[in-house]
Amino acid sequence: MATFSVRFLGCKVSQTDAQAVRERLLRDGHTEVPDDGDVAVVNTCCVTHEAVRKSRHAAARAARTHARVYVTGCGANLAADAFAGMPDNVAVIARRSEETPAAVAGDVGAIGCVQAQARLDRIRAFVKIQDGCSFSCNFCVIPLVRGASRSRSADAVLREVERRVAQGHREVVLTGINLGCYRDRPAGYRLPRLIREAGTVPGLARLRLSSIEVNHVNGDLVSALLETPTVSRHLHVPLQSGDDGVLRDMARRYTARGYLRRVAPLRDEFNVTTDVIVGFPTETEAAFRNTLAVVRDAGITKVHVFPYSPRPGTKTAARDPVPADVKKARSASLRAASHEASIARWRAKLGTEDIVLVDRPGRGYGDDYSPWFVDAPVGELVRVRAGAVSEEGILAA
Numbered sequence: 001m002a003t004f005s006v007r008f009l010g011c012k013v014s015q016t017d018a019q020a021v022r023e024r025l026l027r028d029g030h031t032e033v034p035d036d037g038d039v040a041v042v043n044t045c046c047v048t049h050e051a052v053r054k055s056r057h058a059a060a061r062a063a064r065t066h067a068r069v070y071v072t073g074c075g076a077n078l079a080a081d082a083f084a085g086m087p088d089n090v091a092v093i094a095r096r097s098e099e100t101p102a103a104v105a106g107d108v109g110a111i112g113c114v115q116a117q118a119r120l121d122r123i124r125a126f127v128k129i130q131d132g133c134s135f136s137c138n139f140c141v142i143p144l145v146r147g148a149s150r151s152r153s154a155d156a157v158l159r160e161v162e163r164r165v166a167q168g169h170r171e172v173v174l175t176g177i178n179l180g181c182y183r184d185r186p187a188g189y190r191l192p193r194l195i196r197e198a199g200t201v202p203g204l205a206r207l208r209l210s211s212i213e214v215n216h217v218n219g220d221l222v223s224a225l226l227e228t229p230t231v232s233r234h235l236h237v238p239l240q241s242g243d244d245g246v247l248r249d250m251a252r253r254y255t256a257r258g259y260l261r262r263v264a265p266l267r268d269e270f271n272v273t274t275d276v277i278v279g280f281p282t283e284t285e286a287a288f289r290n291t292l293a294v295v296r297d298a299g300i301t302k303v304h305v306f307p308y309s310p311r312p313g314t315k316t317a318a319r320d321p322v323p324a325d326v327k328k329a330r331s332a333s334l335r336a337a338s339h340e341a342s343i344a345r346w347r348a349k350l351g352t353e354d355i356v357l358v359d360r361p362g363r364g365y366g367d368d369y370s371p372w373f374v375d376a377p378v379g380e381l382v383r384v385r386a387g388a389v390s391e392e393g394i395l396a397a
């Protein structure tokens, strides 16, 4: 029997993939340990140059304390040479996410006695419904490392949601690279129907989407979100830029006005958050100001800011003309606007109630994914009233 630990870098899909390897190793009879053990699995990220650097660092660190390290995920698939020169105990598994758990487990070896007492995080479960992306944004490396969009069957997704609820998870996050591409054609499902049925699994307290491309925000989706009582009032809709020229150069398939039009029906009910790339090769100062304006006009609160870094194999791989200090200054200004908008949203909630899922000691998230400070046991859903606002969230009265 081997002892192992699994870690991940990057997005919720990376977390879900790491979870799949972990569950497979547990099923094969191996024992999970906090941070050392015989085997380490590092599920890597390649979305930026910095993400690859951190992934390499995590693998090198694991190699010092484990007999064998498996490097998996997007970083392994894009840039196996990024892991060249690693110690001999590091194995790079450049396989699709569906094949990775079996590849790692096959190498570690099956023991065959199921770990019935495996520790599970019972708070929030990430359920992958699709993988890959068939869009081709010019800066994005994801289609190269994860391939075209493909979906799990609705039956498999709904059974997994039921299993997670039975395990005690209070919240389920439907996760994927491009959720709006979800299709189970034989069974007649697209994302809205899947949301309606996943959201009514008995015992589920809260359903959340990891993110949705604005092209997929339409009447059917909005109705499904509004009419399914467990769906949380938060939606992450990547913007990437608010300038039409930059959006065209990114091949993002929408305009700033189109983004605003599609997000408008959500504004009253949902907390809208987003991703923005700062310092794209054709982003001028005026273009950046357009992004700030769309963030404001769309009523977006939290912005995840990604300073542009060229990724190998993409259409913009050879271009990075915006100086690092300009990217830094624009990032800081966007983060400041995001912080201001978040605080304004939290202040507007003073005196009102929300249901918070406590996911760490003293902290949790409300229905709209606003961060709260609460005094309640981890794993509980608690009704609280907003008493004050700090720089980091809402304080329960």
Ligand code: SF4
Pocket (backbone or CB within 6 Å): 133, 134, 135, 136, 137, 140, 141, 142, 143, 177, 178, 213
């Ligand atoms: S929609 Fe664009 S940015 Fe998102 S994963 Fe697909 S190609 Fe990448």
